[in-house]
Amino acid sequence: MISGITPCANCGxxxxxxxxxxxxxGSxxxxxxxSIPKxxxxxxxxxxLQHCLExxxxxxxxxxxxxxxxxxxxIRAAFGDGAALGLRVSYLTQDRPAGLADCVRLAGDFLGDDDFxxxxxxxxxxGDLRPALRRFREARSDAHLLVTAVSDPRAYGVADLAPDGTVRAVVEKAPDPPGDLAIIGVYCFTAAVHGAVRRIRPSARGELEITDAIQRLIDDGRPVTAQRFHGAWRDxxxxxxxxxxxxxxLSDLRGTAVTGRPGTSAGTPDRAPDGGPGAGAAVGPGTVLHGPVRVDPRARIIRSRLVGPVVVDAGSIIVDSLVGPDVAVGAxxxxxxxxxxxxxxxPGAVVDGGAPVLGAVAGPGPRITPGRPATTTAPQPAATP
Known part of the structure; x- marks a missing residue:
């Protein structure tokens, strides 16, 4: 074991x-x-990325x-050394996108001989990923994949599974895939994958594909397994x-929470008093909260109606507005x-009247609505190197 590496509590x-x-x-x-990494x-x-790290x-x-x-x-500025999340985070720079397997090559010294x-x-x-990790350890496969059925497997890397869960082949975005089980974004590997990565060549798009490295393991007779993930997966x-x-x-949000005032159960309107917000109060006069709503104590909500699920982060101000459902207001x-x-x-977005914001991602400058051209609502900040 490499010095300084903590044994994994869920890995024997x-x-x-x-x-x-x-x-x-993030094209x-x-x-x-x-100006913002996806x-x-x-x-x-x-x-x-915080969801991933947690x-x-x-x-x-x-x-x-x-x-x-x-x-x-x-990204470094956001997460630092990872201590706030109970992690030790190191950063490795890839000068240009060159494939998932190239990332494994780049991280060779960091990974050493450890499973990862x-x-x-x-x-x-x-959903719970611990069953997948346990099976990886128990089977002692050199690669263990999580898969899920998709409606159009041509858009994904796909695994061809034997009845016992071993993987017979993997293909990347094939026009005629061997099944509908897409490989989702979590993989378990032993150090054997490093040798496989060294032996593959760039694909037609000029990248080192992780599916090619996995196929190399299969061709070499190394054990590769997979199991279905039964939780929710979103790319x-x-x-x-x-x-x-x-x-x-947001669908998991329950109840209503506002600083300095008792929460109310989901579905029960919570009307703010008309006598002014008061020192430190997040919710001011004329405001109604309905359903699951979370308001940071450092936000201000005045003469507005929030229909949950809604979350409002620190430093935000909402005035004379109807917000929700299914809205996350950043800091x-x-x-x-x-x-x-x-x-x-x-964070930093400005919505000042105008057309309703319906089904959109709005930043400090641009606003993206699926199926429509992007619009700009305020000057866009300069990129941070």
């Missing part, structure tokens, strides 16, 4: 690391991702390598997918005289 005491891939460009989320876009007011912590992992690209500085979980940093999984690489995931996570947002439903407001 063996060392386990994690490799999180967070270098993607389908432009213009938002011209891994820092919020879902239910928590960055996508899932890894449930597996008993403490040592995480995060592969970053152009926006590595912003590879997690795609733009995927959100809701949040598009505005539509990000909004869908936001709805999914430092301004909503005045507006209607906002089924939306993600990225």
């Amino acid at each position: 005491g063996a060392a386990l690391k994690a490799l999180v891939l967070a270098g993607g460009t 389908r989320l432009r213009p938002l991702t011209n 891994q820092l876009l919020p879902i239910a007011n928590k960055p996508v 899932q890894l912590r449930t597996l008993g992992v403490t040592d995480v390598g995060v592969v970053v690209g152009r926006f590595g500085g912003q 979980v590879m997690y795609l940093g733009d995927n959100v999984l809701v 949040v690489g598009s505005a539509a997918a990000l909004l869908d995931c936001n709805r999914l996570l 430092g947002c301004t909503v005045i005289g507006a209607v906002v439903r089924d939306a993600v407001l990225v």
